Amino acid sequence: GQNIDQPTEMTATEGAIVQINCTYQTSGFNGLFWYQQHAGEAPTFLSYNVLDGLEEKGRFSSFLSRSKGYSYLLLKELQMKDSASYLCASLDSNYQLIWGAGTKLIIKP
């Protein structure tokens, strides 16, 4: 079956660094997406990885290991506005997104 696992909730301190992990098992693989979703709002695109390694984009970086079926999202210099849910999604062989349930990130001052 297809499965995406990520922690339900994480807490971090303003100014710190947090890593949100995601493991995936899908029928085929065409890349891994991360989206941010603030409470009551739509998901918005953060990153896409298809090759192994780390991709950096400002304060946010995303890592992929295809052999391990593993990705993480790294958020640096945390700000209060980063409080949101972070959704991991794998693009399967039919180019359909299989979504994790999301990780709710709580930032404390």
Place this chain on the structure above:
Amino acid sequence: IAGITQAPTSQILAAGRRMTLRCTQDMRHNAMYWYRQDLGLGLRLIHYSNTAGTTGKGEVPDGYSVSRANTDDFPLTLASAVPSQTSVYFCASSEVPESTDTQYFGPGTRLTVL
């Protein structure tokens, strides 16, 4: 501002009633999608359309129907609503279907079926 609009924002509906959720995009994207989002679960694909005039079934299509008469509009219809269809519904679009293209989401419709 270009993007996706959905209507209504929220709705309370009696079980057994028919309901159409509207979705319109002005980005001229070929592909459109309907998802539902429930607490503790990931987004689940209901139906999709790769181009105007075509539609396909997603992971959870039962009880829902869609149409794609033109590029911009992709309405989702619940023929006879049931309480298990209480959810937040998101419409999304991408420029190229069946590709690695990013999907862009509308603001969502919160539906409660009593």
